[in-house]
Amino acid sequence: MDFTQIAKDPHCGARTGKIATPHGEVATPAFMPVGTQGTVKALTPEQVRALGAEIILGNTYHLYLRPGHRLIAAQGGLHRFMNWQGPILTDSGGFQIYSLGTLRTITDEGVDFQSHIDGSSHFLSPESTVEIQEALGSDIMMCLDECIPYPATRDEAEAALGRTARWAARCKSSRRNHSQALFGIIQGGVYPDLRRLSAESLLEIGFDGYALGGLSVGEPKELMLENLAATTPLLPENRPRYLMGVGTPEDLVDCVYHGIDMFDCVMPTRSARNGLLFTNGEKVVIKNARNREDGSPIDSACDCYTCLNYSRAYLRHLYVAGEILAMVLNTIHNLRYYLRLMERIREAVREGRYWDFRKRFLKERKDAEVIGLE
Amino acid sequence: MDFTQIAKDPHCGARTGKIATPHGEVATPAFMPVGTQGTVKALTPEQVRALGAEIILGNTYHLYLRPGHRLIAAQGGLHRFMNWQGPILTDSGGFQIYSLGTLRTITDEGVDFQSHIDGSSHFLSPESTVEIQEALGSDIMMCLDECIPYPATRDEAEAALGRTARWAARCKSSRRNHSQALFGIIQGGVYPDLRRLSAESLLEIGFDGYALGGLSVGEPKELMLENLAATTPLLPENRPRYLMGVGTPEDLVDCVYHGIDMFDCVMPTRSARNGLLFTNGEKVVIKNARNREDGSPIDSACDCYTCLNYSRAYLRHLYVAGEILAMVLNTIHNLRYYLRLMERIREAVREGRYWDFRKRFLKERKDAEVIGLE
Numbered sequence: 064m065d066f067t068q069i070a071k072d073p074h075c076g077a078r079t080g081k082i083a084t085p086h087g088e089v090a091t092p093a094f095m096p097v098g099t100q101g102t103v104k105a106l107t108p109e110q111v112r113a114l115g116a117e118i119i120l121g122n123t124y125h126l127y128l129r130p131g132h133r134l135i136a137a138q139g140g141l142h143r144f145m146n147w148q149g150p151i152l153t154d155s156g157g158f159q160i161y162s163l164g165t166l167r168t169i170t171d172e173g174v175d176f177q178s179h180i181d182g183s184s185h186f187l188s189p190e191s192t193v194e195i196q197e198a199l200g201s202d203i204m205m206c207l208d209e210c211i212p213y214p215a216t217r218d219e220a221e222a223a224l225g226r227t228a229r230w231a232a233r234c235k236s237s238r239r240n241h242s243q244a245l246f247g248i249i250q251g252g253v254y255p256d257l258r259r260l261s262a263e264s265l266l267e268i269g270f271d272g273y274a275l276g277g278l279s280v281g282e283p284k285e286l287m288l289e290n291l292a293a294t295t296p297l298l299p300e301n302r303p304r305y306l307m308g309v310g311t312p313e314d315l316v317d318c319v320y321h322g323i324d325m326f327d328c329v330m331p332t333r334s335a336r337n338g339l340l341f342t343n344g345e346k347v348v349i350k351n352a353r354n355r356e357d358g359s360p361i362d363s364a365c366d367c368y369t370c371l372n373y374s375r376a377y378l379r380h381l382y383v384a385g386e387i388l389a390m391v392l393n394t395i396h397n398l399r400y401y402l403r404l405m406e407r408i409r410e411a412v413r414e415g416r417y418w419d420f421r422k423r424f425l426k427e428r429k430d431a432e433v434i435g436l437e
Numbered sequence: 438m439d440f441t442q443i444a445k446d447p448h449c450g451a452r453t454g455k456i457a458t459p460h461g462e463v464a465t466p467a468f469m470p471v472g473t474q475g476t477v478k479a480l481t482p483e484q485v486r487a488l489g490a491e492i493i494l495g496n497t498y499h500l501y502l503r504p505g506h507r508l509i510a511a512q513g514g515l516h517r518f519m520n521w522q523g524p525i526l527t528d529s530g531g532f533q534i535y536s537l538g539t540l541r542t543i544t545d546e547g548v549d550f551q552s553h554i555d556g557s558s559h560f561l562s563p564e565s566t567v568e569i570q571e572a573l574g575s576d577i578m579m580c581l582d583e584c585i586p587y588p589a590t591r592d593e594a595e596a597a598l599g600r601t602a603r604w605a606a607r608c609k610s611s612r613r614n615h616s617q618a619l620f621g622i623i624q625g626g627v628y629p630d631l632r633r634l635s636a637e638s639l640l641e642i643g644f645d646g647y648a649l650g651g652l653s654v655g656e657p658k659e660l661m662l663e664n665l666a667a668t669t670p671l672l673p674e675n676r677p678r679y680l681m682g683v684g685t686p687e688d689l690v691d692c693v694y695h696g697i698d699m700f701d702c703v704m705p706t707r708s709a710r711n712g713l714l715f716t717n718g719e720k721v722v723i724k725n726a727r728n729r730e731d732g733s734p735i736d737s738a739c740d741c742y743t744c745l746n747y748s749r750a751y752l753r754h755l756y757v758a759g760e761i762l763a764m765v766l767n768t769i770h771n772l773r774y775y776l777r778l779m780e781r782i783r784e785a786v787r788e789g790r791y792w793d794f795r796k797r798f799l800k801e802r803k804d805a806e807v808i809g810l811e
Binding site (some may be wrong): 100102104105106107129130134137138139144145146152186356357358368372373374376377379380381383386387388390391392 | 474475476478479480481505508511512513518519520671682688719730732742746747750751753755757758759764765766778791
């Protein structure tokens with residue numbers, strides 16, 4: 064894996080670049096649609112690609128449990144199994160396991176957990192998550208980290224970042240396939256000095272890219288940005304920076320400002336399945352009665368297949384009738400909204416006007432919010 | 438609407454032809470995927486078209502109740518509403534209403550029924566079903582008929598066919614838009630002489646095409662074929678013949694033999710959503726453990742998108758994980774199976790070898806069934 068910075072905004076940390084992987088290139092800043100169980104929910108890979116996605120995310124926890132990484136490896140790896148020819152990033156499984164709450168126990172060795180599917184017992188270590196991700200054959204693997212909730216004490220944050228660093232070193236030494244990149248994950252809660260400490264310890268080990276974990280887990284947005292601002296300047300220019308699990312369109316625009324290159328989030332796809340549709344103006348709740356006889360598209364400025372061919376009236380009908388096509392068309396729209404936003408972000412950075420772009424975008428969304436409340 | 442017979446098999450009733458409608462031509466014998474609520478479940482119209490479908494069916498009962506025919510008319514008609522540019526046939530709504538059982542009452546005037554959605558009361562007459570179908574703007578409308586269950590006495594069958602003829606006459610006189618074709622429906626239960634009587638009474642009124650209703654409702658297949666054989670020879674060569682709600686692949690092949698030109702059935706789409714996949718060999722139950730590690734496609738002889746790109750192992754995984762994409766990929770395969778069968782049927786008729794084609798096809802399926810049982 065190779066990262067090349069192409070342009071950097073003179074007024075802030077925003078930058079654009081290119082990640083080269085064994086399965087093709089990814090223009091950054093990039094948004095990765097989430098393909099939890101070996102599919103970006105409701106879409107074919109061709110539909111995902113046509114929306115402008117260049118890389119998708121696979122969830123190691125889910126794929127390990129079902130259908131199993133060995134089965135996927137025997138089927139030729141995740142790319143072939145799911146018919147996605149582009150780059151794939153897999154997470155470590157850690158975040159999903161922490162979200163299991165009482166169903167898991169963490170020790171220095173790793174994490175004991177019970178499957179949410181059948182209650183069976185499993186153990187995930189730094190070594191085994193690398194082994195699983197190597198079996199899946201992703202282009203970018205993530206280290207196992209310890210993610211803490213918000214709020215957490217300074218002591219808890221310090222303990223977690225220490226363990227995260229030790230686990231990261233074990234991940235790195237256990238890898239066998241060097242054509243798959245490996246990213247370290249910076250922890251440290253909402254304590255900027257601990258974030259810096261965590262970053263330094265990972266830099267010392269050395270990774271192909273650096274992720275920020277444990278943010279957007281309930282803390283005020285200002286704290287997230289403050290911690291970003293404290294961390295990204297320490298990271299090398301020639302390595303991509305990935306903010307895990309973030310976020311709203313405003314979050315993406317704000318975090319690119321602080322030098323983030325990669326994002327993933329279930330928000331566009333999950334919202335779509337719940338009938339919540341993104342536009343630069345109001346967020347459309349498709350089942351609302353006001354859409355009943357509305358012959359206009361979700362967003363007349365949108366270039367997606369759904370907006371070019373279907374009315375709100377039709378989409379409301381499909382949603383209310385519980386039709387599968389509602390999920391398909393809504394997902395197409397929301398993902399295109401996110402991916403088009405990334406295109407606009409990259410263009411603004413390339414043209415040296417990110418500062419201005421961000422100001423306008425946030426004002427537009429703010430105004431829309433106010434109109435929505437009226 | 439115009440029907441042209443192109444070729445007829447010398448040894449049986451099988452024929453191939455072309456229906457010209459305001460939204461394009463349909464090669465017959467044709468299978469119409471069912472688009473109950475303004476969507477062929479799980480697929481975009483482009484996907485449906487790419488499978489070889491030239492005409493789809495819309496359900497008047499469902500569309501009348503939700504979102505309502507007036508709303509669809511205000512949105513530019515059903516074609517535009519659902520983004521299907523090809524021909525559409527709409528049924529009368531009668532069959533769905535009879536299926537409501539105790540929720541409906543039939544008189545000479547029409548049918549009182551309660552909505553399965555909210556229990557509200559509605560009345561459907563021969564006149565109102567034409568009005569609704571004219572609002573939907575389908576290319577082919579169906580008359581309201583009285584469908585009887587199997588078994589039914591001769592007296593019941595006779596009463597129903599009489600009412601069906603009176604209703605058909607009222608449908609014809611109430612139509613206002615003559616660019617939409619209107620088909621009459623032949624009833625008569627499983628009594629060949631009553632079928633002939635029903636056909637004669639409809640021929641006297643005169644329709645753009647003739648459908649056979651009330652078959653494949655539980656009677657032995659031999660009775661269905663006997664009644665078909667008694668009816669189709671009476672029907673004019675220059676009008677299409679439509680067997681409603683039929684059937685299995687074997688049914689299609691057998692009924693084309695008796696001169697049927699058009700079919701519709703939820704079997705391929707509904708089976709797909711239940712993970713039952715058609716092949717010329719065994720019917721594949723995708724969730725079965727035997728598919729767990731099977732890297733081969735559903736059917737290596739199939740040319741559909743699903744078979745060209747996905748393994749049984751992947752399809753089983755999607756199905757077991759409850760993924761929406763399972764419904765999409767399974768529906769694509771089953772519909773392609775049906776539509777490709779129709780292509781093969783048309784080709785066999787055109788080349789004067791339908792007799793032989795049918796014999797081989799039925800033997801192949803029979804053998805497969807025997808293998809499946811072993």
